[in-house]
Every structure is written in C-alpha cells, then in structure tokens.
Amino acid sequence: QKEVEQDPGPLSVPEGAIVSLNCTYSNSAFQYFMWYRQYSRKGPELLMYTYSSGNKEDGRFTAQVDKSSKYISLFIRDSQPSDSATYLCAMRDSSYKLIFGSGTRLLVRP
C-alpha cells in the first residue's frame, strides 16, 4: 500500500464549477501538507502549504487537512480552463523528504 493515495482522475468539470481534490495517507507522522500544480511538460509548482490540521485559503483555492482521518483536500472555486492541469498532493514528516501522491488530472471545460 502506498503511503499517499490519490485518485488519478481524469476529472472533467464545466467552467465555474467547484472542484474537490483529495488525498489520503497512512503515516501519522506527516505534519506538513502541500498541493502542487503541474501543467503538461512542466515542473510542479507549489500552490498551497499547510501545517497540521485546519484550513487555509488563498484566492479561489482552499486547502483542508484532517489529521484524525488522515485526509487532505484542495477546493477550487469558480474553476477556469486555465486550471486544467495535474494536481499533486505532497506531505512530509520532520525530515525534508516529500512524499507525493500520484496526481489527479483536472480538465475544466469552457
């Protein structure tokens, strides 16, 4: 079993929809949680970073962490075609080694 599980999608939504992306994990030592966005043939770029449980909002993006359920989410409001990309969750414990999910492909249809 992988340490981090993520539905690969693809997830197809109409423009303006609310998107929910999720990851589950098994290592209770993880305490730093991140979401990266990767466009085709590009390197991943950091979208959101949260520490421990709770919510964090940045514009149209909201990241949620529920450590009791070992579950993290990324919500995208008013989705745009430019949001079409692969979204990777990542997490780590006290070391600097990031463990990535397999990524969810998102397509936002105009």
Added chain:
Amino acid sequence: DAGVIQSPRHEVTEMGQEVTLRCKPISGHDYLFWYRQTMMRGLELLIYFNNNVPIDDSGMPEDRFSAKMPNASFSTLKIQPSEPRDSAVYFCATSGGAVDTQYFGPGTRLTVL
C-alpha cells in the same frame, strides 16, 4: 531570477551509454533535490543535498545512479550504464529558507532505447 535551470531538456540515448543530467539551482538556495517522474511510479525523490552535502540517497534505485554537488551552483545526476527502464522525466528542485517551498526546474526527458 532565472529559476532552476536543467540541461539537457531532452536526451535520447542507447542502452549501456552513460547519461549525465545537470542542474543549476536558484542562487542562495541551500537545498537541492533530484526527482524522477514516471506514469507508473509518479514523482519519486532520488536524493537531496544540503549545503552541497548528500543527506538522503535512499531513493537512488541502484548503484548505476550517482549524484554530485561540487559547489553551490551546480549538481549532476549520472546514470551509468543506462537501461530502458530509466526512461523518465528527471526534475531538479531547490529551496532555501522556507524549505517546503521547493522550486522545480523544467525537467529533463530521458529516453533510453
């Protein structure tokens, strides 16, 4: 700032050949990470350096892989001899200060025939 620079962007080689991938980190960043991305295994950390010193190389798949960071401005990942299963996109990422903000380079797409 130019960001993380990787070269070459694409590499096609034949099985058994030596392959060298290069990375120039963002100036001032003291952490450097090498990742490999494939459809089957996703994004995997191979090795990372802090202040030019290798800290964790547990992700290096086998002895055919080696990485060096001779100075703060340059790192290499070498595969010798290369095999078809090494075909992947190899990313270099660097960070400094806020360690979790890893900045990724554009990647090197390696194809081993």
